[in-house]
Amino acid sequence: ENVLTQSPGTLSLSPGETATLSCRASQSVSSSYIAWYQQKPGQAPRLLIYAAFNRATGIPDRFRGSGSGTDFTLTISRLKPEDFAVYYCQQYGSTPLLTFGGGTKVEIK
Amino acid sequence: QVQLQESGPGLVKPSQTLSLTCTVSGGSISSGGYYWSWIRQHPGKGLEWIGYIYNSESTYYNPSLKSRITISVDTSKNQFSLNLSSVTAADTAVYYCARVESMAGRHFDYWGQGTLVTVSS
Numbered sequence: 760e761n762v763l764t765q766s767p768g769t770l771s772l773s774p775g776e777t778a779t780l781s782c783r784a785s786q787s788v789s790s791s792y793i794a795w796y797q798q799k800p801g802q803a804p805r806l807l808i809y810a811a812f813n814r815a816t817g818i819p820d821r822f823r824g825s826g827s828g829t830d831f832t833l834t835i836s837r838l839k840p841e842d843f844a845v846y847y848c849q850q851y852g853s854t855p856l857l858t859f860g861g862g863t864k865v866e867i868k
Numbered sequence: 869q870v871q872l873q874e875s876g877p878g879l880v881k882p883s884q885t886l887s888l889t890c891t892v893s894g895g896s897i898s899s900g901g902y903y904w905s906w907i908r909q910h911p912g913k914g915l916e917w918i919g920y921i922y923n924s925e926s927t928y929y930n931p932s933l934k935s936r937i938t939i940s941v942d943t944s945k946n947q948f949s950l951n952l953s954s955v956t957a958a959d960t961a962v963y964y965c966a967r968v969e970s971m972a973g974r975h976f977d978y979w980g981q982g983t984l985v986t987v988s989s
Contacts, residue, residue, distance in 0.1 A: 794975035851974030
């Protein structure tokens with residue numbers, strides 16, 4: 760099983776700051792098969808980034824995905840109040856075919 | 869704009885079968901390039917992929933749940949369904965249906981709002 764480990768578990772930041780979220784895979788993942796999601800309380804996850812660095816429709820350029828192999832990063836610049844949420848990475852590849860990381864909560868400091 | 873909506877009982881008794889349906893609107897479930905998936909989220913926890921169906925009959929399931937899952941499609945109703953048998957309290961979760969985009973990766977581009985299913989007698 761390809762385990763995705765997200766760090767940190769919680770990130771406390773102020774609006775206007777930059778958030779750097781890490782997603783580390785236990786086995787190499789094709790960049791085509793890494794995605795990032797944002798989830799707010801009581802809502803379904805929303806796709807932010809697919810294929811490691813492609814922004815989904817309507818996602819502002821403050822959100823940037825990067826990385827390769829086993830290390831992937833989601834960077835959120837100039838944090839806005841609406842960005843405070845939980846973020847998940849997701850991979851496709853090894854069994855089970857689709858797995859998610861444990862999530863990083865970005866909270867207001 | 870594609871929309872997905874889950875429906876089904878919010879309360880299921882232990883040992884019974886959990887059955888949920890996802891109705892897709894704004895696009896055909898028969899469209900190529902998409903898989904139709906179920907994901908669940910235990911209260912206060914992370915996301916767990918359950919399985920998906922594509923080409924109306926091909927399925928892939930999470931091995932941890934495989935023996936209890938059936939995912940099927942009804943193209944005439946533009947719906948797909950989840951059956952999870954022999955449920956226990958550990959199956960209490962919010963269940964989401966979602967579309968998997970398969971042409972530029974494998975990611976969930978559209979999600980239903982989710983439905984809470986509680987397993988309790």
